[in-house]
Amino acid sequence: MGIEGLTRRARRRANLVSTTYSLQQSAMPLVDPFSILAFKAGRAFRREGTNTVEPSPVKGAIVIERGEDDLLHLLWKNRETEETDEDLIVFPEDASFVRVEQATGGRIYVLKFTSSEQRHFFWLQDASSERDEEFVLHVNNLLQIPGYVPEWNTTTEPQTSGASSSQSAAPAAQSSASQPTPEQLAQLRALVNQMSGTVSAEPEVSLIDILTPANLGPLFTSHPELVSSIFPHLPPDLPVPPSPEVLSQIVSSPQFRGAVVSLDRALRTGLLGGLMSQLGLPAEAGTSVEAFLRAIREQAGQGPSGPERMDTD
């Protein structure tokens, strides 16, 4: 039956495994310690009966990782629902990621296989096309060269240390929902670096301008019952009893304001989905400052506000 048949059968069997895997994964953040490479990409589909391929506007990401089956997987994750909607096993030298020359705009790529007729179309979604070549090169090298480890031009930790340490740390790391392990942080750091361009050119709104003493001070006096809802979140080793005055002091402190700036910056990376679940917020709340505010409004029973935008980001 030859390798062709073997791969088809193995793929079907592996896809059963990977479906279960992806169901489990849908509850997890976008990237995890198994991920080797990730970048923003949408899917495109051939219109039936034609040769036209149309991009779907849904925001997603291509994530390449080594699965539990020790095979290389190319996943397409939906960034809006956090689900893994596509999970493809790629065997060495079987697949390639090629630009579709005829596509105007030039950012449409096709994943094709030598062993089958399967074609999967994607379009690059990062607002900047500066790193397109770099990503595509790494994708192809990963698909073609067994044991390939991408290296990046910018200064981050070498992928090797991140990838190898994650293999051993993964089972423990995945089970702990609270603090990320150093290995996970290293992976996240490398992956965020790959996904650069997440910091858009001009931010519209920042938390630091919302959580000002000017906005919060009057709140403390007018809504004492809301004030006590903040008390459980104060430093547990605070040497003085909580009170509106103490709350005002804290909110004006450089430590608090520094934390707001940090969170604001982190929200701009769009990768805080995992952290949001700890706050009882949907993962989507971690994709931007606006999404965070939207989710909080909904949680407070106010309903979302502001127009929806579906394009590159």
Place this chain on the structure above:
Amino acid sequence: MSGDDDPSGWQLTESDPSVFTQLLTTLGVPLVVDDLYSLDAAALAPMQPLRALIFLFKWLPGAGEPESTGGQYDADFPGFFAHQVVNNACATLAVLNALGNIPQLPMGKPLGELIGFAAGMDPQTRGMVVTSADWLREAHNALSPPSAISLDGLNLPKTTEDAYHFVVYVPVLGAVYELDGLKQSPIRHGEYEETGEGWTKKAREVIETRIATYPPGALEFSLLALHDDPLPILQKRLAQAHETNDVLTASELSQQLASESAKRERWAFENSLRTHNYVGMIHALTAALAKAGRLDAATEGAKAAMKQRIEAQKAKGSFSEDDYA
């Protein structure tokens, strides 16, 4: 004060006296650290006997460093000197270089064992041993915000300034020494007179000479004094004054005690703020604004503020999202 996420696991800490004093408490050492705004004898008097001086500085862009700071390298230095092998550990390393040279200093068991263990080593090895002590690294990291909130691991674009550089001045066997973890050996600045003011007189000369060698405005620096914790001392003296019915002294001491206690409470408050993870609080505050129906107005105001900021930056010719930090 987020900094490079050092692969060795040491986080960058702030250089406030409250942070240093908290570290000393954790190490079981009955000393405190205070800011010094002057090296005059009068300014130092309340803190005498001083155990060490820490000079922290960073060069501003464009300035260089003078060739030498006076004194002579002493490769045969008999005391404790460790090289700085991890940048982020610089503050704790400086503290250790001071503590390791204070005779008969009470200290917690782990520190005592570490210093004893490192006794016969060369400075480089000693530096590595100190940096590999997990318990010390944990004590050091406990002084800064939890990494989950600072999210340094996400390699966000940084506005970080470089870390301060620390130099310790300490009296050892009759001479004033300068311990700089980035230099090959300690520098011996010469003997001092035990009488009168003691070693700080000599240290003052050395430090003032050093500061004078930089072009004006070339560096930012601070001075810290490492000295005995005044609280137990004041309390003991107050008790004595009560016993001898020395009302005047008792009154003076009470005031000093109150002032010192107030300062320490302020430090305890700052430290608890410094090490807290604010994500929950930020969420709760934003939700409170929403429940009070004020989040929309606040958001509109924030958008206007951001627009203004962007316009202002464009007028200046550059924009960085970090400018509003």
